[in-house]
Amino acid sequence: MSHSFGPDYVRAIAPYQGGKPIAEVAREFGLDESKIVKLASNENPLGIPESAQQAMQAALAELARYPDSNGFDLKATISKKFNVTPDWITLGNGSNDILELATRSLVRTGESVVYSEYSFAVYPLATQAVGAKAIVVPAKNFSHDLDAMAKAVQPDTRLIFVANPNNPTGTFIEGDQILAFIRSIPKHVVIVLDEAYTEYLPPNQRYDALAWVAQHPNLIVSRSFSKAYGLAGLRIGFGIAQAELTDLMNRLRQPFNVNSLAQAAAIAALQDEAFLAKSAQINNQGYTQITNALTQMGLTFIPSFGNFVLFKAGEANDAGAKVNLALLKKGIIVRPVGNYGLPQWLRVSIGLPEENAAFLAALQSIIG
Ligand SMILES: *Cc1c(COP(=O)(O)O)cnc(C)c1O
Numbered sequence: 001m002s003h004s005f006g007p008d009y010v011r012a013i014a015p016y017q018g019g020k021p022i023a024e025v026a027r028e029f030g031l032d033e034s035k036i037v038k039l040a041s042n043e044n045p046l047g048i049p050e051s052a053q054q055a056m057q058a059a060l061a062e063l064a065r066y067p068d069s070n071g072f073d074l075k076a077t078i079s080k081k082f083n084v085t086p087d088w089i090t091l092g093n094g095s096n097d098i099l100e101l102a103t104r105s106l107v108r109t110g111e112s113v114v115y116s117e118y119s120f121a122v123y124p125l126a127t128q129a130v131g132a133k134a135i136v137v138p139a140k141n142f143s144h145d146l147d148a149m150a151k152a153v154q155p156d157t158r159l160i161f162v163a164n165p166n167n168p169t170g171t172f173i174e175g176d177q178i179l180a181f182i183r184s185i186p187k188h189v190v191i192v193l194d195e196a197y198t199e200y201l202p203p204n205q206r207y208d209a210l211a212w213v214a215q216h217p218n219l220i221v222s223r224s225f226s227k228a229y230g231l232a233g234l235r236i237g238f239g240i241a242q243a244e245l246t247d248l249m250n251r252l253r254q255p256f257n258v259n260s261l262a263q264a265a266a267i268a269a270l271q272d273e274a275f276l277a278k279s280a281q282i283n284n285q286g287y288t289q290i291t292n293a294l295t296q297m298g299l300t301f302i303p304s305f306g307n308f309v310l311f312k313a314g315e316a317n318d319a320g321a322k323v324n325l326a327l328l329k330k331g332i333i334v335r336p337v338g339n340y341g342l343p344q345w346l347r348v349s350i351g352l353p354e355e356n357a358a359f360l361a362a363l364q365s366i367i368g
Contacts, residue, residue, distance in 0.1 A: 039348050102126075113160070114157055115127075116163075191219050192239075229270075234261060299367070
């Protein structure tokens with residue numbers, strides 16, 4: 001008798017495809033690692049903050065011990081910086097962990113989760129991992145269609161994911177519209193507002209979703225240290241929700257899900273306003289550099305509020321894959337987004353000026 005291990009819904013999962021590592025591209029294409037430019041994972045081109053390096057150096061001596069399972073010092077720093085009480089904070093192994101903890105603690109097999117077409121790839125993964133039904137709402141102009149998402153909520157819907165700004169499209173929805181959406185959702189349905197790129201927003205478009213948590217027991221706001229804070233390799237993020245949801249997620253959390261180096265680095269990075277400001281500044285500069293050049297090349301792109309730009313590589317259905325391969329051969333790693341249903345498009349992360357220039361020169365030589 002033939003036999004398959006595990007539930008059908010696990011076998012149906014398409015594993016997450018990350019940005020290609022530099023070493024892998026060097027091996028596959030016979031290139032010198034030092035000449036490869038990786039603009040594929042929305043990492044911070046400035047590297048990790050000096051302040052975080054020093055904090056980790058100091059924390060090395062204690063690595064034989066388990067980390068603080070409750071992240072006392074880091075929660076105190078988050079609490080002070082964002083004006084939230086420590087018992088509303090969940091620390092995660094990346095904000096990815098928060099997205100999964102929310103799903104696993106709230107959604108049963110067979111129940112449904114609502115998210116938008118062209119939104120973050122982890123939402124379908126988290127949904128499928130618990131055998132839940134995905135209700136994927138068609139995007140409007142590459143952005144979340146919040147009215148349609150509210151209407152898509154079913155009696156068995158337990159969770160809604162909203163990314164603002166969104167990845168991979170870079171679209172942004174104004175805070176007042178997000179708040180109106182949250183107010184329109186039934187109280188028993190939880191909304192995860194994923195703000196992995198919020199630090200890049202221009203000051204006039206910022207809004208304080210953490211303050212909304214006090215009025216909305218069904219809201220979880222997630223934040224990441226991987227992008228503007230420059231700590232992607234350490235895997236750390238956090239979620240803010242009222243005590244009931246926080247307590248629920250804490251029950252499923254691995255006891256030591258955030259390692260001690262990550263906690264030490266995050267405390268330093270949170271206080272390093274200069275690094276954050278520099279991240280935003282280099283990002284703005286790179287955005288102008290890349291979008292001006294794309295415009296000159298006659299290429300379509302989606303205006304972005306993150307640290308990346310989604311652009312159309314060509315009209316053919318395999319344009320994304322073809323241009324991606326040609327870029328790889330020239331040592332430029334960007335992100336194909338065929339798995340998001342965008343086979344004509346590519347996503348490029350905004351790098352240092354010289355990295356952006358190398359990407360643009362390679363792209364010009366391929367399509368020009
Ligand atoms: C990068 C990203 C995250 C999470 O990254 P972590 O490294 O797990 O913190 C979450 N949501 C979106 C939309 C992202 O682009």
